[in-house]
Amino acid sequence: MPPYAGPPVPRHGDAAGTLRLLGWLALAIALIVLDHRGGWLSRMRAQAALAVQPLWRLAALPSEIGAELRSGAATRTQLQRENEVLRNALLVSGARLARLQTAASDNVRLTGMLGAVRREGFDVQLVPILDVDLDPTHQRLVLDAGSRDGVRMGQSAVDAGGLLGQVVAVTPTTSTLLLLTDPDHAVPVLVQRNGIRLVAYGTGRSDRIELANVPISGDVRIGDRVVTSGLGGRFPPGFPVGTVSELRPDESRAFLVGELKPAAQLDRGRDVLLLRKVIAAPMPTLPAPAASGAPAKPASIATPSPTGAKP
Amino acid sequence: MSRGRNSWLFPVTVLVALLLGLLPLPAWMQPFRPYWLALVIAYWLIEEPERIGLGIAFAAGLAADLAFGSLLGEQALRLTVLAFIVQRFRSQLRFFPIPQQALAIGGLLLNDRVVSAAVHLAIGEPQVPWAYWWAPLLGMLLWAPLFLLLDGLRLGRQN
Numbered sequence: 356m357p358p359y360a361g362p363p364v365p366r367h368g369d370a371a372g373t374l375r376l377l378g379w380l381a382l383a384i385a386l387i388v389l390d391h392r393g394g395w396l397s398r399m400r401a402q403a404a405l406a407v408q409p410l411w412r413l414a415a416l417p418s419e420i421g422a423e424l425r426s427g428a429a430t431r432t433q434l435q436r437e438n439e440v441l442r443n444a445l446l447v448s449g450a451r452l453a454r455l456q457t458a459a460s461d462n463v464r465l466t467g468m469l470g471a472v473r474r475e476g477f478d479v480q481l482v483p484i485l486d487v488d489l490d491p492t493h494q495r496l497v498l499d500a501g502s503r504d505g506v507r508m509g510q511s512a513v514d515a516g517g518l519l520g521q522v523v524a525v526t527p528t529t530s531t532l533l534l535l536t537d538p539d540h541a542v543p544v545l546v547q548r549n550g551i552r553l554v555a556y557g558t559g560r561s562d563r564i565e566l567a568n569v570p571i572s573g574d575v576r577i578g579d580r581v582v583t584s585g586l587g588g589r590f591p592p593g594f595p596v597g598t599v600s601e602l603r604p605d606e607s608r609a610f611l612v613g614e615l616k617p618a619a620q621l622d623r624g625r626d627v628l629l630l631r632k633v634i635a636a637p638m639p640t641l642p643a644p645a646a647s648g649a650p651a652k653p654a655s656i657a658t659p660s661p662t663g664a665k666p
Numbered sequence: 667m668s669r670g671r672n673s674w675l676f677p678v679t680v681l682v683a684l685l686l687g688l689l690p691l692p693a694w695m696q697p698f699r700p701y702w703l704a705l706v707i708a709y710w711l712i713e714e715p716e717r718i719g720l721g722i723a724f725a726a727g728l729a730a731d732l733a734f735g736s737l738l739g740e741q742a743l744r745l746t747v748l749a750f751i752v753q754r755f756r757s758q759l760r761f762f763p764i765p766q767q768a769l770a771i772g773g774l775l776l777n778d779r780v781v782s783a784a785v786h787l788a789i790g791e792p793q794v795p796w797a798y799w800w801a802p803l804l805g806m807l808l809w810a811p812l813f814l815l816l817d818g819l820r821l822g823r824q825n
Contacts, residue, residue: 372753379724379746386728386739391789400738407733410681414688487688490736491696492792531735538792559792561693622693 404526411487411497411529418486422625477591478631480505482512484624485529494537494561496520498627501528505631509589512627517595517618518542518583519627534621535596536561544596545584546575552584553613555596561621564597566613568605577602581615591630595619672820676718679706679816680726684733697797700805701775703730703741704748708771709816711752712759723749737791744781748774764810772806 389396429437482504485497500506502525512519512532520540524531533540540557544566551573556565569575579599585592597615605612683702691699707726710718727742734741751774752759759770779799786793 372750375720376746376750379720380743383724383727383739383743383746387737387743387785387789390738391791396738400732403732410684410733411688414685415690418690486690488690488696488699489688490734491794491798492786493735495735559795 401524401526404524404529408526408529411485415486415497479513479628480631481626482506482629483626486625492559493539494520494534494557494559494621495523496532496534496627498522498530498532498629499528500629501526501530503527506530506629511590511594511630513594513630514619514624514627516620517597518590519619519621521589522629532627534561535619536564536617536621542590542596543584543586544581546599547580547582548576549574551575552586553581555581555615562616564615564617566599566615567610569602569611569613571604571609571611575599575602575611575613580618675816675819676710676714679710679819680729682706684730687730688733697795698800698804700801700808701778703727704745704775704778705771705805705809705812706816707745707749708752708774709813711749712756713817713820715753715756719753720746720749737785737789740782740785743785744778747781748778751777764813767813768806768809771809772802775802775805778802 386396390400480500482498482500485499487497489495489497498506498512506522506525508522508525510522512521518535520532520534520537522530523533535542535555535557536559537557538559542555543552544555545552551570553566553569553575556567558565566575566581577599581596581599583590583592583594583596595618597617599613600616601614602611604610680703683706686702687699703726707718707723711723723745724742727740727745728738730736730741730745731738755770759767762770776799779802783793785791
């Protein structure tokens, strides 16, 4: 190495360096524009994502090991307590389910009388989240299941609380979930109390969704629950999206802007539920009986079918 | 020089930098995540300019775009700009004492944030939250330990 700090040594000449810079910059800008437009480059990119998967898995490893260690270190008493809590929760939801089932059968009968068809149930698939942090300007999750496991573009994802988002990219072994808090995301929704139809947009923050163009005369109040309306056909109807937490006039003063607190737990949890080939979900809700004191015992939750007798 | 012996070190450091970029952090820490890849690339540009140039920086940026799911070409652009500036001032940077070097790197990282914001503005993508502008500061603080570590790895066997 030359041990002097002389004036900049003209290595290739400054002009050549600048030219090369411009060349690379032009290439980068061309890529950015093409990728932003979508099209063939995004398809190529989906292929290239295959090459990145080992990296994702490696990056997710520490948190996986951490979770493993935590569950390994759980003591017997902790497990017992958790078991008890879960058992109670199961009893409560079992009771609720039993009540809903009568409502559902009523519903089927009534819709049948109205001549409406099509009330199929939906199928869910539990999919683990691959814990990596992607680009912070978008709210996305990487799921540890891909087309090989039956995941398809556009599937909706929910958790126990409500709607999480939709699948926007699928490779054979992983897929990408766009959360409903992403600025690019919009969901057609309706206010559960009075059926006003609105659209909820992501804001880029994980604790807030925005309801745009709420009519001032529309009787939307703070505390209203908002569920998917199913319009547009992308999302199944009836899944909770959030609760209205704030209303303020927008710039035009002709409409209100509402803020929603998401119903789903967007920043927690290790798994999501993907809805499969859905269409109509049984309307949930009915203000649930207070979740405390578990009612004695629902008749039967998992029908104790007479198993066996089959060699 | 130890070109033959340590040629594995560059890809390994880039890989580790990518992994550190993807590593899940608690939400409150995410804005402070330093741009590891830029730090590593800057180190190699300063220390081995005959091997690492604009093209390599561009390629590393593309890899990062794929890994982080950002707009394809965005980080390639940012790292190319960074690499160009480092190349221009390499002869000065190289002989700065480490604290001064760290300041310069902090400036580069801040400039990198500006470039990124400009790209997002130009194309109509959402901007990162303001808290993310703290990351260059952390990168600056991490420069000295990183520099010493990489120097140790690169030259360790020789002395």
